[in-house]
Amino acid sequence: MHKVKSVTAMAVLLGAGLALGACTTESTTKDVMKHPYKEVWSGYSTATPETRAMQDDDFANPYxxxxxxxxxxxxxxxxxxxxxxxxxxxxxxxxxxxxxxxxxxxxxxxxxxxxxxxxxxxxxxxxxxxxxxxxxxxxxxxxxxxxxxxxxxxxxxxxRGMKRETKAAEQSDPLYPAWLQGKAFYYQRRGQLDLACKHCHEDNAAILVRAELLSQGQSNGFPTYRLKWQKPGSLHRRFRGCNNNIRSEPYAYGSDEYLALETYLAWRGRGLPIEGPSVRK
Ligand code: HEC
Ligand code: HEC
Incomplete structure (x- = not known):
């Protein structure tokens, strides 16, 4: 099981930016996968049972x-x-x-x-x-x-069900420069809240923010139907949303910056099964 961390760190991180919900430390995280380097798990693991049921049944999946x-x-x-x-x-x-x-x-x-x-x-x-x-x-x-x-x-x-594969982290791979660029993006603090992707999806994954468990921000569920959007959305839309949440300038759909980030994220999620089109809150 993924170890559930305290919400305190997140409360400090998010400061005045986002209001935090109840301080529940109970996690519903399941299906945690082992990985050669670290545990990786899908956003499916932190989705509610209702959302999962929609994804599991193509007749109920609004995508x-x-x-x-x-x-x-x-x-x-x-x-x-x-x-x-x-x-x-x-x-x-x-x-x-x-x-x-x-x-x-x-x-x-x-x-x-x-x-x-x-x-x-x-x-x-x-x-x-x-x-x-x-x-x-x-x-x-x-x-x-x-x-x-x-x-x-x-x-x-x-x-669907196939495992994400990529060699982008190998220096000999032609995607290596993009992987490097994406990695730098992932760890760079930005926006008025001065947060990097890492602060939410690496340091605080599996903790509760505003009645929502933070996931690792993996890309294996994309494209996704987001109930909040009442619409399907691409990974780049999700990137734009996460950039907006911390009051930082979003990049354009299909931009080099987001393509590099997508390349890097695929590597972080290597081994995860492809779920798209998934359903998320
Ligand atoms: C005239 C033939 C032709 C048509 C029509 C065509 N494709 Fe392709 N498609 C190709 C070829 C050839 C490639 C390999 C890359 C290349 O040479 O452009 C390809 C590659 C792809 C790939 C990547 C496959 C891989 O393994 O990397 C996808 C996805 C794809 N096509 C989707 C589509 C979709 C969706 C349509 C219709 C909107 C479409 N294609 C219409 C010829 C075609
Ligand atoms: C302030 C916290 C925060 C930051 C910073 C943040 N995100 Fe998110 N992100 C969220 C929340 C909340 C969600 C929705 C719940 C979840 O899946 O964690 C989310 C969801 C996602 C998802 C969808 C996961 C899924 O399974 O559907 C991806 C992908 C993602 N974020 C990528 C990123 C990337 C890349 C960055 C850096 C550019 C980033 N996020 C920065 C809070 C954040």
């Missing part, structure tokens, strides 16, 4: 209507090339990956990947957009649009 809409788009020819995703990749769950031999299974577990064109990381959202521009000769879905969120959910869910 699924967006995925269903995307499944139709998947089969629809688009752009000047008049090609559908299916024309090249087969069905989303086709293990052989259609005529191109490029399956969707595994994508969610291995992204962000290295993009030789930008010489940096590319995530699933940008990869989909690239297929739309390069291969369909179409206008790409906008970042954070219902269409792109749906399509990202459809692609990522083909990797």
């Amino acid at each position: 699924m209507p967006y995925v269903d809409a995307a499944a139709e788009l998947w089969d629809t020819p688009a752009g000047e090339a008049k090609k559908s995703c299916a024309d090249c990749h087969g069905a989303p769950d086709d293990a052989k990956g259609g005529s191109m031999g490029i399956p969707m299974k595994g994508v969610g577990a291995k992204y962000p990947a290295y993009d030789p064109e930008s010489h940096g990381p590319i995530n699933v959202e940008l990869r989909i957009q690239k297929c739309q521009t390069d291969h369909q000769k179409a206008k790409p879905f906008k970042y954070e649009s219902d269409e792109l969120l749906g399509m990202t959910g459809l692609v990522v869910m083909q990797s």
Whole structure:
């Protein structure tokens, strides 16, 4: 079991910034996984039983209507090339990956990947957009649009249960510079509250803040349906939210800063099973 820490440290950290809820130290943390270096666990572990039940049942998961809409788009020819995703990749769950031999299974577990064109990381959202521009000769879905969120959910869910893998921390890996940049971001204090990601998600994971247990801020559940948003959201939206919470300037969707952070976060969560599209409070 993950050791539950006192809320005092968090109260001091958050100072006047955020009001703290009742001082409950009882944790519902479960399913804690062992990891070679440290314990890693999913935000699923700190979700309430009700939220977990929604995620566990695709008929109750409010993300699924967006995925269903995307499944139709998947089969629809688009752009000047008049090609559908299916024309090249087969069905989303086709293990052989259609005529191109490029399956969707595994994508969610291995992204962000290295993009030789930008010489940096590319995530699933940008990869989909690239297929739309390069291969369909179409206008790409906008970042954070219902269409792109749906399509990202459809692609990522083909990797559900697969373990997150990345070699980005190895110096020989082309993603290493992004990993370094993401790591620096993670530990850098910022905003009016002068907090780093680390202060909440590393030092104070599994403690209660405002009736909500802080998780390790892992990315294996993304994209996610957030009940608070009443909408699906990308990992970059979550980053923007966490930046806003500490009154620091958020970066743009798909920005180099967030792609580097995403690369680093994937490494922190290596070994965790892909859950997306998950449900969170
Ligand atoms: C004309 C063929 C074609 C079409 C249409 C197409 N793709 Fe692709 N897709 C590719 C090729 C080729 C690659 C490999 C990377 C490259 O060369 O661009 C790829 C790569 C991908 C990848 C990354 C796979 C991996 O293992 O890294 C994803 C995800 C993807 N496509 C999704 C889509 C989606 C979603 C659509 C429809 C919106 C789509 N593609 C439409 C040809 C296509
Ligand atoms: C002031 C505390 C605080 C800081 C600082 C903070 N977060 Fe969060 N974060 C939260 C809270 C609260 C949640 C929602 C509950 C949870 O999952 O911990 C959350 C959720 C998340 C999640 C979603 C986890 C899941 O399983 O759905 C991610 C990812 C995340 N944060 C990443 C970050 C990153 C990256 C940074 C640094 C840029 C950061 N956070 C900074 C408080 C914080």
